[in-house]
Amino acid sequence: MLQIALSGAGQVGREHARRLAPAVGAAMGARLHSVVDPSPAGAALAAEQGVPHHRSLDELLAAPLPDAVILATPNDLHVPQALALLRRGVPVLIEKPVAHDLAAGQTLVEKARQSGVPVLVGHHRRHSALLQAAKASVVAGELGRLVAVNTTVLFHKPRAYFEAAWRTQSGGGPILINLVHELDTLRWLAGEVVAVQARAGHAQRHLPVEDSAAVLLEFASGALGTLIVSDSAACVRSWEQTSGENPAYARDDSQDCLLLAGTRGSLAVPTLTRWQVEQGAEASWNQAMRRDRLSVAPLDPLTAQLQHFVEVVKGRAEPLVRADDALASLRLCLAVHEASRSGQVVRLAHVQAGVP
Structure with a gap:
């Protein structure tokens, strides 16, 4: 069962968490590992899902690593958080847009290419x-x-x-x-x-x-x-x-x-x-x-996207939306x-x- 951590407990993050709940996630071979969010909403979502809560990505990376991470955080956090995960070899699904500006996005594209770690972007449509x-x-x-x-x-x-x-x-x-x-x-x-x-x-x-x-x-x-x-x-x-x-x-x-x-x-x-x-x-x-x-x-496109993410992390599929593709959008x-x-x-x- 793939362990997927969620960074960001906003509206989109909650949608991902709902699809990783045991009744749904088991069908795709994945479960929610933990929730990363400094707000009370983050702690509440973790408690609701019965998983550990981390106030920061650094806290998550100091604990036993998940198999993959979903970044549903504010746009300006997408690239720095993704880069931190790539340095640890953790595959990542980033909510769109891929970055807050083109320079940051290009940095991510280059680091993803160099690392060989899967980076997907959530253009779920x-x-x-x-x-x-x-x-x-x-x-x-x-x-x-x-x-x-x-x-x-x-x-x-x-x-x-x-x-x-x-x-x-x-x-x-x-x-x-x-x-x-x-x-x-x-x-x-x-x-x-x-x-x-x-x-x-x-x-x-x-x-x-x-x-x-x-x-x-x-x-x-x-x-x-x-x-x-x-x-x-x-x-x-x-x-x-x-x-x-x-x-x-x-x-x-x-x-x-x-x-x-x-x-x-x-x-x-x-x-x-x-x-x-x-x-x-x-x-x-x-x-x-x-x-x-x-x-x-x-x-449901969000469920299909998560299933695809699981398949990519397991090495059974190629990313449908890579970082360079999302950067072009x-x-x-x-x-x-x-x-x-x-x-x-x-x-x-x-x-x-x-x-x-």
């Missing part, structure tokens, strides 16, 4: 059965060559959300808080992005931080993408509200928030409604397309933020244009 079905459809060429991608990230955050002062200041808006999820998904489905344009607005709450933004993406394949995000829109077209994968959010399962359009068909997600040009026929707006819906079995998110701030086209120099 890649474990979604819905998105894996969409990915398989794209890879199989069922849509032809991707032409356009459209994503809507529209929701309304409640007033209480902004009682935390940092959420009303620069860096606390939906671009840096929410879009790393969506942009990682788009990179995974449609490939790397070579250039970004964006416009942000503050018209609804009149705060220093944006409440809405529109983004234009140019993919290395030549496809173009549009993304609209707002946390002040009374709308259900966001991943959480359409996919039903997180029960904390109200759901409308009749709606989609992502459209992948290619030369031979298109796919709406998460309903997985697919349109395809008939075999041998010419694609034309004068001809009706065949319409169907992909079918997938329900799956962070880099893209920061490029969107810079484009919205400057009004200029931001080109991602590490990506070569024209690469499919």
Whole structure:
């Protein structure tokens, strides 16, 4: 039974702990080793789960080591804590984003490569059965060559959300808080992005931080993408509200928030409604397309991610999201933020244009 310690007893940490409880964790061959968190909430979670409590990572590392650690700590602790674990040879699953800035993230990428110790990053949507079905459809060429991608990230955050002062200041808006999820998904489905344009607005709450933004993406394949995000829109077209994968959010399962359009068909997600040009026929707006819906079995992405982590630690799988991959998603998110701030086209120099 793999012993996995949890650093961080916040909302995400508690979700991990719940999935490592004996009734659930045993099925994946893992159990909660201990909880690391200096707050009373950390001690309470450890007591609730019946495991040791450590006030710091140093305390954990001074005791018999776990087989692996999940880092669900504040962003600025991700890299220093991960580096401490790598020095002791302990595999780690880091919650997204991988780092608080690019320099720290690059340091982690290099140290992970040198150590050979598994480092995974918790972009859990890649474990979604819905998105894996969409990915398989794209890879199989069922849509032809991707032409356009459209994503809507529209929701309304409640007033209480902004009682935390940092959420009303620069860096606390939906671009840096929410879009790393969506942009990682788009990179995974449609490939790397070579250039970004964006416009942000503050018209609804009149705060220093944006409440809405529109983004234009140019993919290395030549496809173009549009993304609209707002946390002040009374709308259900966001991943959480359409996919039903997180029960904390109200759901409308009749709606989609992502459209992948290619030369031979298109796919709406998460309903997985697919349109395809008939075999041998010419694609034309004068001809009706065949319409169907992909079918997938329900799956909890966080549980699937933990199962994958266990398999990687045991040497039976390769990481789905490595540190360098997650760093590319962070880099893209920061490029969107810079484009919205400057009004200029931001080109991602590490990506070569024209690469499919």
